[in-house]
Amino acid sequence: MSVAPVASLPHPLVGAVEQIEDALDGMPVQGWSGLEPALLRDCAERLMRVEARVKAQLMAVTRALDTTGLAKASGATSTGAMLAGSFGGDRRAADALVNQSKDLDAAPATGQALARGDIGTAQAAIIAAAVAGLPDDTAPEQKQACEDTLIGDAARFTLKDLRNRATRITDQLKPSPEVDQIENQTLQAREKRAWRRSEFWMTSDGDGTCRGGFRIPEAQADTLRTAIEAISAPRRDHLHDDTPGAESYYDRDLEHRHRLGMGFAELCDHLPTDKLPGKGGLSATLIVRFDYDTLIRGIKPATLSTGTRISAGQARHMACNAGIIPQVFNGRSLPLDHGHEQRLFTKAQKQALANRDGGCTFPGCDRPPEWCEAHHWRTRWADGSETALADGVLICPFHHRTIHDNAWTIRMSPVDGHPEYRPPGSQTWKRHHRWRP
Template sequence: MLVQARQLGEDAAKLASAPLWPLTDDEIVDALRAAHRLEQAAAALQARLVQQATARRLPQAQGHRNIAGWLRATLLLDPQPARQLCESASAMARPTVQQAVLDGRLDLRQAVAVAATCDAIPTDLAGLDEIGPGDIDDIVARAESTQIDMAGRLPAYQLRRVGERILAFVAPEIAERADERALAQQEARAHAHRGLTLSLPVDGLVRLSGLLGTEDAATVQAAIQPLCSPAPGDDRTPAQRRADALTEVCRLALRTGELPADGGEPPQLAVTVAYQPLTRALGAAGTDTGQRLSAETVRRIACDARVLPVVLGTAGQVLDVGRTRRLATGSLRRALAVRDRGCAFPDCDRPPRWTDAHHITPWTAGGTTDLSNLVLLCRHHHRRIHDPQSGWHIRTGSDGHPDFIPPPHLDQQRHPRRNLHHLRR
């Protein structure tokens, strides 16, 4: 199978570079459909391989928290494609859906929509008079078959909309009463699957995406609506007004002083900026979440901000003195964020706000709470460092930055490693 997959990959690469100008218009359309079919077949193979890797617990065996994280590391995927591949693998666990994909009757997005519809059918329908205990599986099978047939006309997003009222198609005699139960279960699922994601910056933009239940979405809309009304001469688009309104609501929350403490300090936007004392000029800056800001933006922020200077040595280390307290809070915590930029474990991308301050030499063994004996670690890697079976060790390098010594099974020479994700300025 591996030999065949590699050969198909080589053949597809040759086909992708073939000249297209000799094709007629009709042949272009037919070739596009064929290429899409080829893409879906390859994606189906990927999804089945992910299923098998999940069944064998390969991600956990290789030190990853979940299958999505393992896919990101193994295939160098961005977070969203990794999550989509996980969803595809889950959908392909349904034999009928898998066969429909392999036959070309469904693409993978449609397959995910069909699987979601079947999973959303209430499991307690047997309590209705018209439904016997053995009828639930039949209703799910009919829903699956009906949506596969609809996939010849409807794209995935429309299949999802139809799926919300699938019982009206496959079991109309109970649809109304079942919908009431389904809505209650839908609200519970929505609450469990709620989430908010901020992407890595691309061309100065961060994609904000997420999922909210209908009640939570209504709350957000109520909060931003008063700030969304266009002012005279306002040339912003509706989307731009909503983005500005959400940012302003967060600024208002920060000014109240009522938010919980974060890292031992009140919640705040922290900016680290290069300063040239000879020219008294500000350089580009970085926030404690890893985004870069222009000097002009920093000047604007500084008009209404508390300035905390942090002096860096020539090698980028923070010049600081020892601390006698147990916890790394206040300015010491800020110095750690400036130095490590986030979880310092090799190539972890967790920002400072998601990390703990770890004592390299434990406090109970006489280790001090100062910069040379501390390192930021996310919860996952913090647990890993404390696990004696992991084989990882930390030491402070000659330049004041932490070195991570891998276990012998990863590197027999045990060369020190550092995080390449959090680049140094």
């Protein structure tokens, strides 16, 4: 009598992966349409957490796989190369996965938070890097305190604020004067590295457009981004009448990257070339060559000193910005609006609000100061409010309409003087969490 062999059960982790695959097999991607919006939002948030939890498991299995030496044994140059060859083909992403899995090995609490779905992969990378960068003499309990602090901060802060907080995380270990010095030294070293890594490239596509890319220090990038966002902000659409292709600015459904691209092009149009450094006393001026007919009648193309051919309209536009054509060709002027009291906040007041608020103050909004409007939070100007600095908050146009249409209440926090919001019918005050040292 023969005895049937006992089937071996799969390892619990292998069985769990099979269950995940079975669950996904039962989720047709076409089935989401028709569900209630609130339910869709809830499922989207849950799936984001599921994705983070799966990524934590993927990092763990990758870390374990890398220690086996299977990649070299199978002829692959690295574990990342082996994984990329197995699925996806993205060698860079696979190498990044291996490296991040190693970083998390030194920050176990962060890995556990990712596995629970408490934080995302980008947040985990910031925290792990901060823990790895702590001084060598940091005690284990101090290192744990820093890691736990950042994990808790991740729930409130944007990635940029979390990164800034991580830079100053040694304030858990040192007194204030010393941590200021440590942070300053860290930032100085990072800025020097950023300048050494700066690069720029640009190439013509041959169809009237150019593509490019760059890597520049963060402070200079913020200057560039601020200028582009100020130019391309939707609330300034009425100022673009003299911009080539200005009709596109008025398309409210314009893709964000397209709008920023147009703003970048307009910024290039307004560069103060006479203020840029030059060689041998020559300023960095791009010369436009055109004849009288082009200037007066706009019937002939023109040529830049680089050899690029441009239309007559573009030549006249560039000449106008260079001061060759009187300003009569500029768009309509923007009148100032005054009433019984000055209604509009001044430039200096808006700068002060930007320094205090850092952008839109509505809870959870990430709009920068350049996209925001100054709002009279205490009393509406129409009801007699004065345009005083203490009465202003920065709000993006969307949330400005939201608080007016839905009667939100605003107050200044009695603790630190920052704006707090309360929705109608609620007793709970909410605020925007932007990290500050």
